[in-house]
Amino acid sequence: MPDETPYARLTPDLVLDAITACGLWPDGRLLALNSYENRVWQVGLEEGSPVVAKFYRPGRWSDAAILEEHAFAQELADAELPMVAPLGFAGRTLLHHDGFRYALTPRHGGRAPSLESADQLEWLGRLIARMHSVGARKSFSHRGFLDRDTLIVQPMHAVLASSLLPTSLRERYRQVIEHVDRCIGARFQAAGPVRNVRLHGDCHPGNVLWTDAGPHFVDLDDARMGPAVQDLWMLAHDERAMQALLDGYASMRDFDHAELALVPALRAMRQVHYAGWIAARWHDPAFPAAFPFVAQARWWEQHLTDLHEQADELE
Structure with missing residues (x-):
């Protein structure tokens, strides 16, 4: 995969395959979310609420740095702070599929805060x-x-x-x-x-x-x-x-x-x-x-x- 087009192979089919590799069953609904540094998709599931799949930009962070991000998110969630933390699969939050690294989180909606309030x-x-x-x-x-x-x-x-x-x-x-x-x-x-x-x-x-x-x-x-x-x-x-x-x-x-x-x-x-x-x-x-x-x-x-x-x- 050439460096100048890091996401050229990240097709909708590959995204769905990556979700299936976690033991989940996507229903085919994909919504690309606003992200430039990484690629982020909302993925509908056959059962349960949708998940958000974040595919990390190749070469930006090391695996160790990404795992620190995940651990910090979980530490905040464990402290009862409203932080959306990655889901774990067989004890792993940093997942790999067909040359891409990705993580899944629960889908949480919401609106921007009122900065006038x-x-x-x-x-x-x-x-x-x-x-x-x-x-x-x-x-x-x-x-x-x-x-x-x-x-x-x-x-x-x-x-x-x-x-x-x-x-x-x-x-x-x-x-x-x-x-x-x-x-x-x-x-x-x-x-x-x-x-x-x-x-x-x-x-x-x-x-x-x-x-x-x-x-x-x-x-x-x-x-x-x-x-x-x-x-x-x-x-x-x-x-x-x-x-x-x-x-x-x-x-x-x-x-x-x-x-x-x-x-x-x-x-x-x-x-x-x-x-x-x-x-x-x-x-x-x-x-x-x-x-x-x-x-x-x-x-x-x-x-x-x-x-x-x-x-x-x-x-």
Whole structure:
């Protein structure tokens, strides 16, 4: 299977065969769910509720790192947190079929939380605090840290190696990234030592599903070690929302308010990583179809402008 088309062989028939290999009986209903990094399908079963099948992108994570993700999800579920954990088959959660690695989880529906609701934000703050209390019990060994090498240096190299970045902007891009990186480094240094915990890592509204019974969390694919504020800032669109999250958080766990100074740095790191992620995955046919604007010079002009603004905020 060529690296430039990692999912070329992942046909609906192969997905159904993989489900059958677990001893389940699919009824033929398949619904592709929104995912670019991996491939995710909702699969109907002859008996019982549907399951969600997540096929991992080849080469991204080691087996050991994926098993850490699964173990963390189960640890959170065992602590009675609303985390959707993988199903086990003969004691295994990481499954293999015809060259693909995959996992199955129960299907849980829901809607995005209302980020205008102080009550819902406080509820989320309490749950994230409890998640971090579990996350602080030990460290990841294989999933790494939310650091500048992962979110600045590697994405920068991916962009510079890509034909997406116009030649006329290459030197300007390099200078802007180096400037942003210096500002981020200074911000982390000024904040002092950071207490790293196991994080959800990508705790945006799309990974929180709300029902009448309350919220539950999905998708630990970006779980890493990092500061607690990483799992808060993407849910807070303004200071009022952040305060509501922190009110809930502080009722369950102490929060180091010095970490709030890291939010502009984390935001800038995410912007840099976003462009590098698309550049690194451009060979996957799903990416040009989903992000056609990234092939336009004006998108890169705006990206550089945004990074300049982030650097100004950091300074």
